[in-house]
Amino acid sequence: MTSLPTEWTRDELLESLPVVEPLVAGGVHCHGGFDEAGRYVSPRTRNRWTAIEAWQQSHAEQFGRPLLDIPLESWPEAYPNVAQATFLVGAGVSEPIISSLTRIGTVEGFGAMIRYSLIPDFQACFEEDVRGTALTHLDNGLFEAHARDEAGYGAEGGHKQMWFAARDIAFEHPVTEDQTEVMLQRMGITTAGGGRGPMLPEPMFDDIDPNLEQLIARMASLLLIEISAHHIFAWAEEVLADPELVAGDGEAARLVSYIRADEAPHVAYLKTVLTEMRDRAFVTTSGGTRPGEEVVGTLWERAKGESLGIRRQQNLALAVREVEHAVSGNPRRDDLLEEFHSLGSIRPTASGEWVSVAPAGY
Protein backbone atom coordinates (compact mmCIF):
# COMPACT_ATOMS: atom_id res chain seq x y z
CA MET A 1 0.00 0.00 0.00
CA THR A 2 1.18 3.51 -0.71
CA SER A 3 2.34 5.34 2.37
CA LEU A 4 0.99 8.61 0.97
CA PRO A 5 -2.54 9.65 1.98
CA THR A 6 -5.23 9.16 -0.67
CA GLU A 7 -8.02 11.07 1.08
CA TRP A 8 -7.88 14.87 0.90
CA THR A 9 -10.29 17.65 1.68
CA ARG A 10 -11.30 20.30 -0.82
CA ASP A 11 -9.42 22.94 1.18
CA GLU A 12 -6.27 20.85 1.19
CA LEU A 13 -6.38 20.40 -2.58
CA LEU A 14 -6.88 24.15 -3.03
CA GLU A 15 -4.11 25.15 -0.64
CA SER A 16 -1.13 27.09 -2.01
CA LEU A 17 2.49 27.08 -0.95
CA PRO A 18 3.78 30.26 0.67
CA VAL A 19 5.58 32.67 -1.65
CA VAL A 20 7.87 35.57 -0.79
CA GLU A 21 6.83 37.56 -3.85
CA PRO A 22 3.53 37.45 -5.73
CA LEU A 23 3.34 37.20 -9.51
CA VAL A 24 2.38 40.54 -11.03
CA ALA A 25 1.90 40.26 -14.78
CA GLY A 26 1.76 43.55 -16.63
CA GLY A 27 0.34 45.24 -13.54
CA VAL A 28 -2.21 42.48 -12.88
CA HIS A 29 -1.91 40.50 -9.65
CA CYS A 30 -1.89 36.85 -10.67
CA HIS A 31 -1.80 33.47 -8.98
CA GLY A 32 1.41 31.73 -7.97
CA GLY A 33 4.56 33.60 -7.00
CA PHE A 34 8.23 33.16 -6.21
CA ASP A 35 10.08 31.40 -3.38
CA GLU A 36 13.23 32.71 -1.60
CA ALA A 37 15.40 31.40 -4.44
CA GLY A 38 13.29 33.31 -6.98
CA ARG A 39 11.79 30.15 -8.44
CA TYR A 40 8.23 30.26 -9.70
CA VAL A 41 5.74 28.34 -7.55
CA SER A 42 2.46 27.23 -9.16
CA PRO A 43 -0.74 28.02 -7.26
CA ARG A 44 -2.65 25.42 -5.23
CA THR A 45 0.20 22.93 -5.21
CA ARG A 46 0.72 22.64 -1.44
CA ASN A 47 -0.89 19.16 -1.55
CA ARG A 48 -2.09 18.59 -5.11
CA TRP A 49 1.09 16.90 -6.34
CA THR A 50 1.37 14.64 -3.27
CA ALA A 51 -2.27 13.67 -3.69
CA ILE A 52 -1.91 12.89 -7.41
CA GLU A 53 1.21 10.82 -6.72
CA ALA A 54 -0.61 8.90 -4.01
CA TRP A 55 -3.57 8.13 -6.29
CA GLN A 56 -1.26 7.02 -9.09
CA GLN A 57 0.77 4.77 -6.76
CA SER A 58 -2.31 3.30 -5.19
CA HIS A 59 -3.80 2.61 -8.62
CA ALA A 60 -0.62 0.92 -9.87
CA GLU A 61 -0.53 -1.27 -6.76
CA GLN A 62 -4.16 -2.32 -7.11
CA PHE A 63 -4.38 -2.74 -10.87
CA GLY A 64 -0.80 -3.05 -12.10
CA ARG A 65 -1.59 -1.12 -15.26
CA PRO A 66 0.22 1.88 -16.73
CA LEU A 67 -1.26 5.37 -16.91
CA LEU A 68 -3.23 6.25 -19.99
CA ASP A 69 -0.99 8.40 -22.17
CA ILE A 70 -0.32 9.70 -25.67
CA PRO A 71 3.07 10.78 -27.00
CA LEU A 72 3.55 14.47 -27.61
CA GLU A 73 4.87 13.68 -31.08
CA SER A 74 1.35 12.59 -32.06
CA TRP A 75 0.75 16.25 -32.89
CA PRO A 76 2.69 18.20 -35.50
CA GLU A 77 4.46 21.49 -34.78
CA ALA A 78 2.48 24.67 -34.14
CA TYR A 79 1.05 26.50 -37.15
CA PRO A 80 2.25 29.08 -38.00
CA ASN A 81 5.62 27.74 -36.83
CA VAL A 82 8.29 29.84 -35.13
CA ALA A 83 9.95 30.82 -38.43
CA GLN A 84 6.63 31.91 -39.91
CA ALA A 85 5.62 33.87 -36.82
CA THR A 86 9.04 35.53 -36.66
CA PHE A 87 8.77 36.46 -40.32
CA LEU A 88 5.30 37.97 -39.88
CA VAL A 89 6.20 40.08 -36.86
CA GLY A 90 9.48 41.15 -38.50
CA ALA A 91 7.51 42.24 -41.58
CA GLY A 92 5.25 44.38 -39.40
CA VAL A 93 2.33 41.93 -39.60
CA SER A 94 1.82 41.18 -35.91
CA GLU A 95 -1.99 40.83 -35.95
CA PRO A 96 -2.11 37.04 -36.49
CA ILE A 97 0.17 36.50 -33.50
CA ILE A 98 -1.80 38.97 -31.39
CA SER A 99 -5.06 37.24 -32.30
CA SER A 100 -3.49 33.86 -31.59
CA LEU A 101 -2.49 34.93 -28.07
CA THR A 102 -5.95 36.46 -27.51
CA ARG A 103 -7.57 33.25 -28.62
CA ILE A 104 -5.38 31.07 -26.38
CA GLY A 105 -6.14 33.28 -23.36
CA THR A 106 -9.86 33.25 -24.06
CA VAL A 107 -10.01 29.49 -24.56
CA GLU A 108 -7.97 28.97 -21.36
CA GLY A 109 -10.61 31.02 -19.56
CA PHE A 110 -13.31 28.62 -20.81
CA GLY A 111 -11.48 25.96 -18.79
CA ALA A 112 -13.33 27.30 -15.76
CA MET A 113 -16.50 25.63 -17.12
CA ILE A 114 -15.16 22.33 -15.81
CA ARG A 115 -16.44 23.26 -12.35
CA TYR A 116 -20.03 23.05 -13.63
CA SER A 117 -19.69 19.40 -14.70
CA LEU A 118 -22.48 17.11 -13.55
CA ILE A 119 -20.93 14.59 -11.19
CA PRO A 120 -22.66 11.22 -10.75
CA ASP A 121 -22.43 8.99 -7.67
CA PHE A 122 -19.21 7.30 -8.72
CA GLN A 123 -19.51 4.33 -6.38
CA ALA A 124 -22.80 3.42 -8.04
CA CYS A 125 -21.12 3.64 -11.48
CA PHE A 126 -18.38 1.06 -10.86
CA GLU A 127 -18.21 -2.49 -9.61
CA GLU A 128 -14.98 -1.96 -7.67
CA ASP A 129 -14.38 0.25 -4.66
CA VAL A 130 -13.61 3.87 -5.65
CA ARG A 131 -12.49 5.16 -2.27
CA GLY A 132 -9.11 6.88 -2.17
CA THR A 133 -9.11 7.74 -5.89
CA ALA A 134 -8.63 10.96 -7.86
CA LEU A 135 -12.09 10.26 -9.28
CA THR A 136 -13.85 10.91 -5.97
CA HIS A 137 -11.89 14.15 -5.59
CA LEU A 138 -13.03 15.66 -8.90
CA ASP A 139 -15.81 17.64 -7.26
CA ASN A 140 -13.86 17.87 -4.05
CA GLY A 141 -11.08 20.23 -5.10
CA LEU A 142 -9.61 18.97 -8.37
CA PHE A 143 -12.06 20.63 -10.79
CA GLU A 144 -12.17 23.79 -8.69
CA ALA A 145 -8.36 24.09 -8.60
CA HIS A 146 -8.26 23.57 -12.37
CA ALA A 147 -10.98 26.20 -12.95
CA ARG A 148 -9.18 28.76 -10.77
CA ASP A 149 -5.84 28.08 -12.49
CA GLU A 150 -7.36 28.74 -15.91
CA ALA A 151 -9.66 31.70 -15.33
CA GLY A 152 -8.36 33.24 -12.12
CA TYR A 153 -10.18 33.51 -8.83
CA GLY A 154 -11.43 36.61 -7.03
CA ALA A 155 -8.98 39.45 -7.53
CA GLU A 156 -6.24 37.07 -8.64
CA GLY A 157 -5.62 36.55 -12.36
CA GLY A 158 -5.15 33.08 -13.85
CA HIS A 159 -3.99 31.85 -17.23
CA LYS A 160 -6.49 33.93 -19.13
CA GLN A 161 -5.11 37.12 -17.62
CA MET A 162 -1.51 35.88 -17.92
CA TRP A 163 -1.85 35.27 -21.68
CA PHE A 164 -3.41 38.68 -22.16
CA ALA A 165 -0.58 40.22 -20.11
CA ALA A 166 2.02 38.36 -22.20
CA ARG A 167 0.37 39.74 -25.36
CA ASP A 168 0.16 43.27 -23.97
CA ILE A 169 3.78 43.27 -22.81
CA ALA A 170 5.17 41.84 -26.05
CA PHE A 171 3.11 44.01 -28.38
CA GLU A 172 2.65 47.04 -26.13
CA HIS A 173 -1.11 46.93 -25.58
CA PRO A 174 -2.11 46.22 -29.17
CA VAL A 175 -5.90 45.94 -28.75
CA THR A 176 -8.76 47.51 -26.87
CA GLU A 177 -11.53 45.41 -25.36
CA ASP A 178 -13.86 46.20 -28.29
CA GLN A 179 -11.24 45.16 -30.81
CA THR A 180 -10.72 41.95 -28.86
CA GLU A 181 -14.41 41.13 -29.16
CA VAL A 182 -14.35 41.75 -32.94
CA MET A 183 -11.23 39.61 -33.27
CA LEU A 184 -12.77 36.74 -31.32
CA GLN A 185 -15.98 36.90 -33.32
CA ARG A 186 -13.98 36.74 -36.54
CA MET A 187 -12.39 33.55 -35.20
CA GLY A 188 -15.79 32.09 -34.33
CA ILE A 189 -15.38 32.53 -30.57
CA THR A 190 -17.81 34.53 -28.52
CA THR A 191 -17.40 35.50 -24.90
CA ALA A 192 -20.96 36.77 -24.54
CA GLY A 193 -22.73 35.17 -21.62
CA GLY A 194 -19.55 34.17 -19.86
CA GLY A 195 -18.25 31.63 -22.33
CA ARG A 196 -19.35 28.94 -24.66
CA GLY A 197 -20.13 25.46 -23.49
CA PRO A 198 -18.56 22.60 -25.39
CA MET A 199 -20.74 21.02 -28.06
CA LEU A 200 -22.24 17.77 -26.82
CA PRO A 201 -21.13 14.78 -28.84
CA GLU A 202 -23.43 11.86 -29.72
CA PRO A 203 -23.62 9.22 -26.96
CA MET A 204 -21.71 6.02 -27.78
CA PHE A 205 -23.30 3.73 -25.16
CA ASP A 206 -27.02 3.31 -24.50
CA ASP A 207 -26.50 1.56 -21.18
CA ILE A 208 -24.10 3.98 -19.50
CA ASP A 209 -25.37 6.99 -17.52
CA PRO A 210 -25.29 9.79 -20.13
CA ASN A 211 -23.92 12.25 -17.57
CA LEU A 212 -21.03 9.91 -16.85
CA GLU A 213 -20.34 9.36 -20.54
CA GLN A 214 -20.37 13.10 -21.15
CA LEU A 215 -18.01 13.69 -18.25
CA ILE A 216 -15.54 11.14 -19.60
CA ALA A 217 -15.78 12.58 -23.12
CA ARG A 218 -15.19 16.08 -21.78
CA MET A 219 -12.20 15.03 -19.68
CA ALA A 220 -10.69 13.08 -22.60
CA SER A 221 -10.93 16.07 -24.91
CA LEU A 222 -9.67 18.43 -22.20
CA LEU A 223 -6.68 16.18 -21.54
CA LEU A 224 -5.86 16.13 -25.26
CA ILE A 225 -6.12 19.93 -25.40
CA GLU A 226 -3.82 20.20 -22.37
CA ILE A 227 -1.23 17.84 -23.86
CA SER A 228 -1.32 19.22 -27.40
CA ALA A 229 -1.12 22.78 -26.04
CA HIS A 230 2.47 21.96 -25.17
CA HIS A 231 3.45 22.70 -28.78
CA ILE A 232 1.62 26.03 -28.85
CA PHE A 233 3.09 27.04 -25.50
CA ALA A 234 6.61 26.11 -26.62
CA TRP A 235 6.02 28.10 -29.80
CA ALA A 236 4.76 31.15 -27.87
CA GLU A 237 7.64 30.98 -25.44
CA GLU A 238 10.17 30.92 -28.27
CA VAL A 239 8.56 33.73 -30.30
CA LEU A 240 8.02 35.95 -27.25
CA ALA A 241 11.56 35.40 -25.95
CA ASP A 242 13.12 37.17 -28.94
CA PRO A 243 14.03 40.70 -27.75
CA GLU A 244 14.70 41.80 -31.34
CA LEU A 245 11.15 40.90 -32.23
CA VAL A 246 8.93 41.83 -29.28
CA ALA A 247 8.98 44.22 -26.34
CA GLY A 248 9.33 43.42 -22.66
CA ASP A 249 12.85 41.92 -22.46
CA GLY A 250 11.63 38.34 -22.30
CA GLU A 251 8.96 39.00 -19.66
CA ALA A 252 6.17 37.72 -21.93
CA ALA A 253 8.06 34.46 -22.53
CA ARG A 254 8.64 34.05 -18.78
CA LEU A 255 4.89 34.40 -18.19
CA VAL A 256 4.25 31.62 -20.70
CA SER A 257 6.80 29.42 -18.91
CA TYR A 258 4.87 29.91 -15.63
CA ILE A 259 1.61 28.97 -17.35
CA ARG A 260 3.27 25.83 -18.71
CA ALA A 261 4.40 24.85 -15.22
CA ASP A 262 0.85 25.28 -13.89
CA GLU A 263 -0.54 22.98 -16.60
CA ALA A 264 1.41 19.94 -15.40
CA PRO A 265 -0.98 19.00 -12.55
CA HIS A 266 -3.96 19.30 -14.93
CA VAL A 267 -2.46 16.74 -17.27
CA ALA A 268 -1.52 14.51 -14.33
CA TYR A 269 -4.90 14.39 -12.58
CA LEU A 270 -6.89 13.96 -15.81
CA LYS A 271 -4.69 11.03 -16.85
CA THR A 272 -5.11 9.51 -13.39
CA VAL A 273 -8.91 9.77 -13.36
CA LEU A 274 -9.31 8.33 -16.87
CA THR A 275 -6.97 5.47 -15.93
CA GLU A 276 -8.90 4.73 -12.73
CA MET A 277 -12.10 4.40 -14.77
CA ARG A 278 -10.46 2.46 -17.62
CA ASP A 279 -9.31 -0.27 -15.23
CA ARG A 280 -12.65 -0.71 -13.47
CA ALA A 281 -15.92 -2.32 -14.59
CA PHE A 282 -18.78 0.06 -15.35
CA VAL A 283 -22.17 -0.86 -13.92
CA THR A 284 -24.66 -0.45 -16.76
CA THR A 285 -28.17 0.97 -16.48
CA SER A 286 -29.54 -2.53 -17.22
CA GLY A 287 -27.71 -3.91 -14.20
CA GLY A 288 -24.87 -5.61 -16.08
CA THR A 289 -21.26 -4.50 -16.44
CA ARG A 290 -19.06 -3.24 -19.23
CA PRO A 291 -15.25 -3.29 -19.14
CA GLY A 292 -13.82 0.17 -18.49
CA GLU A 293 -11.28 -0.50 -21.22
CA GLU A 294 -14.17 -0.57 -23.69
CA VAL A 295 -15.99 2.53 -22.39
CA VAL A 296 -12.99 4.78 -21.73
CA GLY A 297 -11.07 3.31 -24.69
CA THR A 298 -13.89 4.09 -27.14
CA LEU A 299 -14.36 7.65 -25.88
CA TRP A 300 -10.59 8.25 -25.78
CA GLU A 301 -10.14 7.04 -29.37
CA ARG A 302 -12.97 9.27 -30.56
CA ALA A 303 -11.50 12.31 -28.79
CA LYS A 304 -8.06 11.52 -30.23
CA GLY A 305 -9.48 11.27 -33.74
CA GLU A 306 -11.10 14.69 -33.35
CA SER A 307 -8.00 16.30 -31.90
CA LEU A 308 -5.75 15.04 -34.69
CA GLY A 309 -8.37 15.36 -37.41
CA ILE A 310 -11.24 17.81 -37.56
CA ARG A 311 -9.98 20.14 -34.80
CA ARG A 312 -6.52 20.35 -36.32
CA GLN A 313 -8.05 21.14 -39.75
CA GLN A 314 -10.26 23.85 -38.25
CA ASN A 315 -7.29 25.43 -36.46
CA LEU A 316 -5.19 25.44 -39.62
CA ALA A 317 -7.97 27.03 -41.67
CA LEU A 318 -8.47 29.64 -38.93
CA ALA A 319 -4.75 30.46 -38.77
CA VAL A 320 -4.50 30.99 -42.53
CA ARG A 321 -7.61 33.16 -42.55
CA GLU A 322 -6.08 35.35 -39.84
CA VAL A 323 -2.87 35.79 -41.83
CA GLU A 324 -4.80 36.55 -45.04
CA HIS A 325 -6.99 39.01 -43.14
CA ALA A 326 -3.93 40.78 -41.72
CA VAL A 327 -2.27 41.29 -45.13
CA SER A 328 -5.48 41.94 -47.09
CA GLY A 329 -4.91 45.67 -47.57
CA ASN A 330 -1.15 45.40 -47.90
CA PRO A 331 0.36 46.32 -51.30
CA ARG A 332 2.89 43.48 -50.81
CA ARG A 333 0.14 40.99 -49.99
CA ASP A 334 1.12 38.27 -52.48
CA ASP A 335 4.85 38.41 -51.70
CA LEU A 336 4.20 38.33 -47.96
CA LEU A 337 1.88 35.35 -48.27
CA GLU A 338 4.30 33.48 -50.50
CA GLU A 339 7.22 34.01 -48.16
CA PHE A 340 5.03 33.08 -45.18
CA HIS A 341 4.00 29.78 -46.80
CA SER A 342 7.53 29.02 -47.96
CA LEU A 343 8.67 28.98 -44.32
CA GLY A 344 6.08 26.42 -43.24
CA SER A 345 6.37 22.64 -43.15
CA ILE A 346 2.89 22.44 -44.67
CA ARG A 347 0.96 24.79 -46.95
CA PRO A 348 -2.57 25.02 -48.28
CA THR A 349 -3.27 24.32 -51.93
CA ALA A 350 -5.74 26.37 -53.95
CA SER A 351 -8.49 23.87 -53.07
CA GLY A 352 -7.83 24.21 -49.34
CA GLU A 353 -6.01 20.87 -48.97
CA TRP A 354 -2.78 20.82 -46.98
CA VAL A 355 0.44 19.46 -48.40
CA SER A 356 3.83 18.91 -46.77
CA VAL A 357 6.69 21.01 -48.04
CA ALA A 358 10.36 21.05 -47.20
CA PRO A 359 10.77 24.09 -44.98
CA ALA A 360 12.92 26.79 -46.51
CA GLY A 361 15.32 28.92 -44.55
CA TYR A 362 16.87 26.02 -42.57
Ligand SMILES: [Fe+2]
Ligand atom coordinates in the same frame (compact mmCIF):
# COMPACT_ATOMS: atom_id res chain seq x y z
FE1 LIG B 1 -4.12 26.84 -18.54
Ligand SMILES: [Fe+2]
Ligand atom coordinates in the same frame (compact mmCIF):
# COMPACT_ATOMS: atom_id res chain seq x y z
FE1 LIG C 1 -4.77 23.66 -18.07
